[in-house]
Amino acid sequence: MVRETNKYFKFDWITIILFFLLVGFGWLNILSASNTGETIDYFNFSQPYSKQLIFILLTLGLIVIILSIEAKFYERFSSIIYIVSMLSLVGLFLFGKNVNGATSWYAIGGMTLQPSEFAKAATALAVAKYVSDLNSDIKRLKDQIQTFIIIAIPAILVLLQNDTGSTVVYGAFFFVLYREGLPKIYLNLAVLATLLSVFSLKFGATITSILTVILIVAYHFLSKKKPPILQSLFMLFVCVGLSVGIKFFYQSILQPHQQERISLWLRLEKDPVKLEQMKKTFAYNLNESEKAISSGGFTGRGFLEGTRTTGKFVPEQHTDYIFSTVGEEWGFLGSSMVVIVFVLLIIRVLHLAELQKSQFSRVYGYGVASIIFMHFLINIGMVMGLIPTIGIPLPMFSYGGSGLWAFTILLFIFIKLDSNRINEW
Incomplete structure (x- = not known):
């Protein structure tokens, strides 16, 4: 009714x-x-x-x-x-x-x-x-x-x-x-694929493949409930294939700017001079965003008082980088309140x-x-x-x-x- x-x-x-x-x-x-x-x-x-x-x-x-x-x-x-x-x-x-x-x-x-x-x-x-x-x-x-x-x-x-x-x-x-009710295997595969991708890019496909082989073999022989040999071999094949394939995907499929962003995030470049140059070239927005947020401190500089915001140091700050404005002008307290409201909204839904x-x-x-x-x-x-x-x-x-x-x-x-x-x- x-x-x-x-x-x-x-x-x-x-x-x-x-x-x-x-x-x-x-x-x-x-x-x-x-x-x-x-x-x-x-x-x-x-x-x-x-x-x-x-x-x-x-x-x-x-x-x-x-x-x-x-x-x-x-x-x-x-x-x-x-x-x-x-x-x-x-x-x-x-x-x-x-x-x-x-x-x-x-x-x-x-x-x-x-x-x-x-x-x-x-x-x-x-x-x-x-x-x-x-x-x-x-x-x-x-x-x-x-x-x-x-x-x-x-x-x-x-x-x-x-x-x-x-x-x-x-x-x-x-x-x-x-x-x-989606089977848990999909969650396990998603987590595994993410870890293998990060490890392959960070430490190389060879080292990641060797570690994968050791872990799967150890799991097969040390587990109380031994999985079928074909299942273990299939997992081994998939993991090694993913470890090798992710490098190809990174180098041949992703566009140069996407490669640079991942490279900066994982610190793949070992030369500090080149790394700093990459930051200025490909991560200018991010660097300026981090500076704006850190300059806000605990309570922030105040509404319309952010020097890096008014100085337009952060490109596209009113769109994708809007949170850097919150960090600079409203500080840790204001940023925390925004996060809390978002979390409350998600939990409420x-x-x-x-x-x-x-x-x-x-x-x-x-x-x-x-x-x-x-x-x-x-x-x-x-x-x-x-x-x-x-x-x-x-x-x-x-x-x-x-x-x-x-x-x-x-x-x-x-x-x-x-x-x-x-x-x-």
Whole structure:
């Protein structure tokens, strides 16, 4: 039974408040990062902070539309939404605008629209629809393959547009499928592949292969429950093949700037002079970002008082490197508060997802939390130099209408789905 009284206001306001806290504080930092030191003119629409303010106002209308649509619409038409989204990605190869080497935008009048941002929500809906189907069982290999195909199509299309950062985000769906019963072997393989890749690049394929052989042989003979010999041989073949193959992938597949970013992250260059030169050439943004964050200290320099921010030392600071503005002007305390709000939002979405009576809503909720988590983890890790530099925005924080609207759609569809549970007696 559905309540008739005030049913349109029965939404999870904690999630909504956390969303607007991030959007509001993000705008303040965009204002600071794009401020030229002159008098702030909110109606000067050549400035990013004024444009972002318009995007935020339009977001309010978008939220009203999303929450006004019947919740069943998103489940019923999820496949159509996914197909339309994929067609928009394909259309970029014909009508897309190239920006910074990536053909990821449509030019519409005086603005640009990035369909890869919206494709994440469409993919989350499609995955939720397929996994929640009565005839699907994620523990079956056939259904695993079909689910992987749903995820792989947008990931490959985005990768072909030279947008590696957005491609990586699709790995977030692994957490969703794992929650729904994906066999643990996939988790083990993912961790193993990551470790082998890092070790192969850092210490060489030969040393990594030898260590792998020793570990697998030791496990086979020392384990209480000995695995079949064919299984051990297969694992041995796969691990050694990956150790050798990752070097080929690094040298022959990755582009030079991607190689340099990984090389800097793993400190593959042993010559300190060359390493310092590489930092100035390929990691200028990162170096300046780290300096800006460290200059903020514990309490920060104060709003609009960051010398490295006002001096424009960090390129693209209002977009992918927006967190460096937080670090300089708001210090460790402000940075910690931003991290806490993000964590609270992710935990809140996961908590609500577990409360859902519909598997579709639960799977979609996990998709929302996982996508936000992946963006949050990669962006902040990148800005602080903890992971290789990947061009990816901080959700609700970085400048850009496409990113803000895409995350709004992603999150508020789930809020609408969750409202069904709240409205029921």
